[in-house]
Amino acid sequence: MEGGVGAEREGRLRALLARVADPEIPVLSIVDLGIVRHVRQDADGRWRVGLTPTYSACPATEAIRSAVRTALDAEGLTDVILEEVLSPPWTSAWLTSEGRQKLRSFGIAPPEETVASPRRLWQAPLVSCPRCESRSTERVSEFGSTPCKAHYRCSACGEPFDYFKCL
């Protein structure tokens, strides 16, 4: 009985979180981004949702926190505790496959490697153009419009595009 109620509550919370969009890339939910680290009920009976920042200064972090709070409050779930999780640090490998697909259809190339190597200075990863799928692309800048993106250009179709970089 207990387990059934717990599972129902967890499912409801997860569904709610899956509807909270990332403010910078609104096609992605925070679940797609892999920043929801846990949804659980602790021994004290309180439900806790753990969120981790993508980059330590990502301005979206606070907006996301407040969007989640608002969504919880709107469903009367005011007693759910939101907590920040720092360890293990977020990695772009936590993007869900659905999230990667959504990124591509939104015009942002998803991350190509699981881990960025610190010594690969001149070899930028091979990134496919999200519009024409050509691999003949070049990096314009490792830093783009948000901390998580780099700026690329496709040599085949000529389009500039964002690349969601590896971290």
Place this chain on the structure above:
Amino acid sequence: MSAAGAAPQQPEASSRAAHFRYVLRLGDTSLVLGQRLGEWVGHAPALEEDLGLANLALDLIGQARLFLTYAGELEGRGRDEDALAFLRDAPEFTNLTLAEQPNGDFGHTVVRQWLIDCWQLEIYEALLASTDARLAAIAAKALKETRYHHRFSSGWLMRLGDGTDESHARVQRSLDSLWRFTSELFAPDDVDERMRAAGIAPALAEPSSRWSSRVDEDLAAATLVRPAAAPYPWHGRRGVHTEHLSHMLSEMQHLQRTYPGARW
């Protein structure tokens, strides 16, 4: 005064004060360097580099927030990240002297950034093994970002060092003038010693030699010459700063000092 033979795990007031100071120093270096980089916004040589420097600044300020929030909790006097960032005077800042040096030209900023990136890479890497789980978690987060920063700074160091005669001469001059501040990077004092004894901070010999090798490797690729060691007792970490910090703080703290507690 603690009695001889007291359990070493018992945190004494002075050890807690050292812990606060240790974390504060890390936060202050990130904050001051982040603020310096922020001065570039709208002034960098190209839009891409403007974005790059702003991104680095943002990461550093994010790291500073994590460190300063934690430092405030360790101190236990109710100071939060904002109180520590905006309501302290220069002598209370404990950043590396190198971090507060003015931006100069783009190459000068790159050299300063690269020297500190190399330092942060080693310190954060070593802090992963800290007995302080929260500090280790912040270091792990910061380390990933610092790798990006080092790619940016070492990349520009190479382009400029191995670029034209003019760019080479200018970054070599910047290196020669900033090098003296590196004597502070791995010089342990009583705070470092206490933290090392508690397993919170690493011994500095290994990070220091790794820093040195990385620096040599990057300099070789950039065709730049490592300046001779010029020991000088810089004490930014102890609150003794060059004149540049107060000027920087007067701008950074202006709003909070003029309108205390302002919110927007």
